[in-house]
Amino acid sequence: MPYSPGSRLPGETASKLGHLAVVESEWVKSLIKDFEDYQSDSSNVNEEMWQIFDPTGHVPLRNIWAVDGSFVAIKTDSHPPKEVSFVKTALLSVDKGRLDLIDKEHPHPLLLQDILKDSAVFHATVFPLKNVKTSLGNNYEAIRHIVRDSMKVDEGGIFYETLKWLAYRKWETNSKFSSPSFECPHCHEIQTIGLTYDANEGKCEKCKNEVFLTDMIGFHLDMDEDSAPDSIASAYMLIMETLMLFTAVRLLWIHSDKSLVTDTLFIKDGPLSLRSQYSKLVPNIRSFLEFAKIKNRPIHIIGQEKSGAFFDHLSSISRHVPPHERGAGLHFAALSHHYVRQEVYRSPDLTNPYGKRTNWGEKLYVKVDPGTFMVLNLTTGEYIDDPEYPTADTLIGLSRILTTIPSLVSSRFEGALFPIELANGIASMSSYPSASILQKFVEHQSK
Ligand SMILES: [Zn+2]
Numbered sequence: 001m002p003y004s005p006g007s008r009l010p011g012e013t014a015s016k017l018g019h020l021a022v023v024e025s026e027w028v029k030s031l032i033k034d035f036e037d038y039q040s041d042s043s044n045v046n047e048e049m050w051q052i053f054d055p056t057g058h059v060p061l062r063n064i065w066a067v068d069g070s071f072v073a074i075k076t077d078s079h080p081p082k083e084v085s086f087v088k089t090a091l092l093s094v095d096k097g098r099l100d101l102i103d104k105e106h107p108h109p110l111l112l113q114d115i116l117k118d119s120a121v122f123h124a125t126v127f128p129l130k131n132v133k134t135s136l137g138n139n140y141e142a143i144r145h146i147v148r149d150s151m152k153v154d155e156g157g158i159f160y161e162t163l164k165w166l167a168y169r170k171w172e173t174n175s176k177f178s179s180p181s182f183e184c185p186h187c188h189e190i191q192t193i194g195l196t197y198d199a200n201e202g203k204c205e206k207c208k209n210e211v212f213l214t215d216m217i218g219f220h221l222d223m224d225e226d227s228a229p230d231s232i233a234s235a236y237m238l239i240m241e242t243l244m245l246f247t248a249v250r251l252l253w254i255h256s257d258k259s260l261v262t263d264t265l266f267i268k269d270g271p272l273s274l275r276s277q278y279s280k281l282v283p284n285i286r287s288f289l290e291f292a293k294i295k296n297r298p299i300h301i302i303g304q305e306k307s308g309a310f311f312d313h314l315s316s317i318s319r320h321v322p323p324h325e326r327g328a329g330l331h332f333a334a335l336s337h338h339y340v341r342q343e344v345y346r347s348p349d350l351t352n353p354y355g356k357r358t359n360w361g362e363k364l365y366v367k368v369d370p371g372t373f374m375v376l377n378l379t380t381g382e383y384i385d386d387p388e389y390p391t392a393d394t395l396i397g398l399s400r401i402l403t404t405i406p407s408l409v410s411s412r413f414e415g416a417l418f419p420i421e422l423a424n425g426i427a428s429m430s431s432y433p434s435a436s437i438l439q440k441f442v443e444h445q446s447k
Contacts, residue, residue: 001070001269002424003306003413045320049339050367051392052322053330058403061265061300064094065248068269068423069237073129073230083130085233090427091244093119094419096407104418105411120426123159123240125150130227140225143232144185148214151243152200159240162247166284167213168197171253171291180280184211185220218277235278241268242281249299258297265300265404269420272303272361272377279358286360290381293396300397303361303377304420310335310375313344314365318373326369330402334395335363338387353385362390364398368406374415376401 069089076082102111127143128134134142151160164170167179179194187207194216195202201212217239222231245268252261274282292299305311322331337354340363341347355362361377368374378395392398410416 001068001306002428003416003421045317046339046343047321049333050321050331050365051333052328053332053399053402055330055399055403058399060096060404060407061263061400062096063260063264064096064099064267064408064419065091065245065264066094066267066269066417066419066423067091067241067245068420068427069241070428071230071233071237073233080131082132083128084132085127085129085230086124087127087233087237087240088122088124088427089237089240089244090123090423091121091248092419092423092426093248094422095119096404099418100407102418104409121155121244122426123150123154123244125236127228127232127236129230129232138225139227140185140220140223143223143228144212144215144220147217147219147236148212151214151240158247158251159243162243162250163213163217164198164200165250166243166246166281166288167195167216169284169287171288179213179216180284182216182218182280183221184209185215186211216280218280221277235275238270238274239278241270242274242285245301246285249301253292253297253299261292261299262297265302265401267417267419267423268301268303269306269424270303271305271308271359272301272379273355273359275358282358282360286379286382289360289379289396293381298396299379300401301361301379302401304417305375305377306415309344310363310365314373314375318367321365321367323367323370328369330369330406331367332392332398332402333365334390334392334398335365336388336390341387353383354387356383356385362395364395366402366405368409372409372415374417 067089069087071085071087073083073085098111098114102108125146127146128139130139132139132142136142136145151163154160169175169177176197178196179199181190181192181194183190184204184207186204186209189204189206191205191211193205195211195213199213201210203209204211219232219235222229222235245266248264249261249266252264255261273279289299289301321333323329335344340354359377361379364376364378366374366376378398378401380390380394380396384390384394405417408417408419410418410421412421
């Protein structure tokens with residue numbers, strides 16, 4: 001997803017507001033001013049939770065992997081309109097040595113091409129959403145099969161292997177774990193024991209129909225028989241981003257050079273979380289990160305949130321927190337669950353521990369210099385069920401990550417990280433054929 005405009009630098013699409021004559025109105029000017037004053041309300045800023053970071057003695061991470069995705073729904077003009085959704089994800093490896101040579105403000109296209117050469121892996125698929133019929137079965141069955149086939153076929157099945165690695169906790173020696181439990185896509189009975197270790201498919205405990213490992217993820221819970229919502233595409237994108245990132249983690253984890261995985265920064269665009277039914281992989285992801293930490297091979301993963309509640313909150317307080325002048329050093333604040341509830345959501349809910357079910361990362365605010373701030377997610381391994389957690393010392397690899405961040409800051413967009421910008425560029429739909437060509441494709445395919 002693209003970076004949004006900030007107050008200092010423009011976003012990835014130019015703001016059109018400046019061209020509106022109405023901005024000249026005294027009333028509108030006053031409205032905008034009051035709105036901004038409200039936005040920068042400093043009464044709730046807790047400066048004490050911000051700490052200065054001292055990079056002395058910490059080694060920056062050597063290699064970088066970044067993942068990003070996009071999706072677009074295409075409708076035909078026919079009646080009833082046919083609708084499909086294209087999803088594309090990209091995983092990119094960036095050589096930090098080469099990245100450091102690039103002018104982040106005016107990157108030279110040839111140098112960029114050099115960085116991207118042989119270093120990006122794509123994944124793409126298409127889902128029927130409405131009024132598209134296949135001769136093989138209804139929409140519901142079509143999507144179940146497309147999910148399975150897309151994951152299984154692409155890149156010789158390395159992403160699918162990662163799904164199995166996570167589902168069956170394959171990092172543990174002699175693992176015989178079954179998959180997380182899930183609901184049967186046919187009779188909706190919960191498969192309490194999940195699929196047996198390493199299985200690609202199995203029979204439902206109740207109705208005996210065939211179920212796939214990919215059904216465990218839960219896409220069918222968002223669909224009905226004849227149509228599927230857009231959320232299928234966004235959920236698939238998120239799952240694939242997660243699987244692609246963990247494919248890089250997995251391959252480096254089993255690499256003969258044992259130090260490689262720990263010397264790498266893995267970056268995901270967006271929060272480190274999986275919502276609602278898709279959160280079934282969260283406990284296993286947390287388990288692996290804990291396992292790696294205990295084995296003294298910590299995994300350095302960050303997510304960057306470029307919009308949403310945390311981004312808005314940090315934007316509103318950023319000018320009141322250090323550093324206030326250039327050269328004053330990078331500052332950061334780890335957000336405790338209590339702080340998230342009280343200050344960001346302002347809706348204390350004490351019945352559910354914050355983020356326990358859906359998040360595999362915790363929130364960290366970072367301010368690199370007076371004009372550059374960002375919302376990151378860092379991991380802790382197993383969830384710490386305490387409102388005062390996480391603290392900075394429980395965030396995996398915080399020091400090496402913060403040592404690396406300043407060299408990745410892009411000067412093209414506010415608070416942007418260059419590897420995400422690159423991944424965004426290759427994952428975005430602009431590198432697809434234009435919408436009208438996609439539309440023709442859909443019409444042609446569904447005749
Ligand atoms: Zn069943």
